Amino acid sequence: MVVRDLYGRALRNLRISVTDRCNLRCAYCMPEEEYVWLPREELLHFEEIGRLVDVFVALGVDKVRLTGGEPLLRRDLPRLIRILAAKPGLRDLAITTNGVLLADQAVALRGAGLHRVTVSLDTLRPARFTALTRRDTHAQVLEGIAAVTRAGFTSTKLDMVVMRGVNDDELADLIEFARTVPAEVRFIEYMDVGGATRWSMDKVVGRAEMLERLERHYGTITPVAEESTAPADRYRLADGTVFGIIASTTAPFCSDCDRSRLTADGMWYLCLYAQQGTDLRGPLRAGADDEALASLIRPGWQERRDRGAEARLALRDRSPLVEVARLKQDPHLEMHTRGG
Numbered sequence: 001m002v003v004r005d006l007y008g009r010a011l012r013n014l015r016i017s018v019t020d021r022c023n024l025r026c027a028y029c030m031p032e033e034e035y036v037w038l039p040r041e042e043l044l045h046f047e048e049i050g051r052l053v054d055v056f057v058a059l060g061v062d063k064v065r066l067t068g069g070e071p072l073l074r075r076d077l078p079r080l081i082r083i084l085a086a087k088p089g090l091r092d093l094a095i096t097t098n099g100v101l102l103a104d105q106a107v108a109l110r111g112a113g114l115h116r117v118t119v120s121l122d123t124l125r126p127a128r129f130t131a132l133t134r135r136d137t138h139a140q141v142l143e144g145i146a147a148v149t150r151a152g153f154t155s156t157k158l159d160m161v162v163m164r165g166v167n168d169d170e171l172a173d174l175i176e177f178a179r180t181v182p183a184e185v186r187f188i189e190y191m192d193v194g195g196a197t198r199w200s201m202d203k204v205v206g207r208a209e210m211l212e213r214l215e216r217h218y219g220t221i222t223p224v225a226e227e228s229t230a231p232a233d234r235y236r237l238a239d240g241t242v243f244g245i246i247a248s249t250t251a252p253f254c255s256d257c258d259r260s261r262l263t264a265d266g267m268w269y270l271c272l273y274a275q276q277g278t279d280l281r282g283p284l285r286a287g288a289d290d291e292a293l294a295s296l297i298r299p300g301w302q303e304r305r306d307r308g309a310e311a312r313l314a315l316r317d318r319s320p321l322v323e324v325a326r327l328k329q330d331p332h333l334e335m336h337t338r339g340g
């Protein structure tokens with residue numbers, strides 16, 4: 001079944017946040033010291049996530065990405081992966097992690113049936129990592145990345161949020177590092193989503209500028225021609241190395257966005273920028289059957305008109321999306337709650 005929204009975009013891709021907690025405090029995501037956390041008793045159990053995924057798969061979802069917060073903080077995550085990997089309708093099951101706990105868990109994740117791993121790696125410099133994340137765990141992240149390859153994963157990705165004056169001098173360094181993993185780099189434009197309370201346009205390094213800098217270093221760069229709803233545009237260096245750029249701030253890709261998001265406590269959001277979500281945990285715990293849950297999800301998607309990043313791009317005076325005080329009242333507005 002294919003369920004389409006008002007712009008004809010299919011429901012295919014579900015990002016599931018399994019916890020809102022994180023063991024880093026990255027400046028672009030969790031810049032504050034204190035946060036309001038989701039109550040533990042409200043977090044979906046693994047079996048509940050499995051039930052909801054069954055309903056989403058029946059409606060056309062075939063790609064699931066586990067996110068957080070930091071998903072590896074969720075106890076016994078391989079058990080959830082085993083539940084999801086057994087679902088025949090899912091053709092892609094991936095995780096995005098900050099890598100801190102990966103070295104210990106990579107083998108178990110692979111054994112449980114996880115297909116792919118994406119690691120956030122914003123810098124190769126330990127002191128810079130500590131300044132950016134306010135934690136001293138850079139070596140653990142690098143060990144985690146090595147462990148992913150040793151565990152047998154392929155198609156690994158390294159995501160770097162590029163910020164002017166912070167890490168924008170490391171573009172080529174990251175490409176060189178990724179070759180050794182091996183992994184594919186994706187440079188992500190700094191976004192003004194909830195949580196990014198210190199965002200400003202002058203800190204954004206746009207796709208055009210990234211390409212210009214990389215061309216100066218590597219010579220001609222060619223776009224990779226492909227049909228895909230993936231957020232990254234991919235490019236090839238003369239030696240064949242491929243990397244991606246996610247131009248979510250300067251060239252949003254809302255027009256073919258097939259992603260929705262489920263928070264760890266069962267709120268379903270149609271867009272990274274959405275201010276309102278649909279509570280699926282309440283009906284699930286009240287005993288709703290699969291058809292009753294589908295009857296919440298199907299019309300929700302069919303009425304979807306979200307194009308959050310495009311709407312932000314159209315604003316003349318662009319400041320952070322949500323003020324700190326409002327974020328503190330409603331943790332669902334945070335990027336770390338809805339899985340980035």
Ligand code: SF4
Pocket residue numbers: 252253254255257258259270271272273306307308309310
């Ligand atoms: S801003 Fe919203 S609609 Fe646009 S790509 Fe991101 S999640 Fe999709």
